[in-house]
Amino acid sequence: LRVKRVPLPARRDWPLLALLGVLGLTVYHLCLNYAETRIASGTAAILISLVPAATAAVSALWLHERLALRSWVGLAVALLGTVLV
Structure with missing residues (x-):
């Protein structure tokens, strides 16, 4: 700052x-x-691992923050990884 x-x-x-x-x-x-x-510890771990991705997605949608293509790809990878697990 x-x-x-x-x-x-x-x-x-x-x-x-x-x-x-x-x-x-x-x-x-x-x-x-x-x-x-x-809830099960595995489910809790998955939910906790999604917090950064959810924060970025919400800030883009609600606060209209601009995310680079690289960030959107990272969000998609995080979501797909969570679904896969």
Whole structure:
């Protein structure tokens, strides 16, 4: 951030960002631990391995972020690998 000189968020946004960070991490881990006690470990591992691909796909669709062809190919390979497993 220092190299690219990206400004910090406004001070009024810090409490909300902190709350979202704490809640996001807490909710994620609580749900993950709950799910891992209810489903098979192989299924849990497959779901966890898809998180980066799902994040990229959602950011492209919802936030309209542009993904390079290489990224779309990587998403397809990740999905096909998961289906294969």
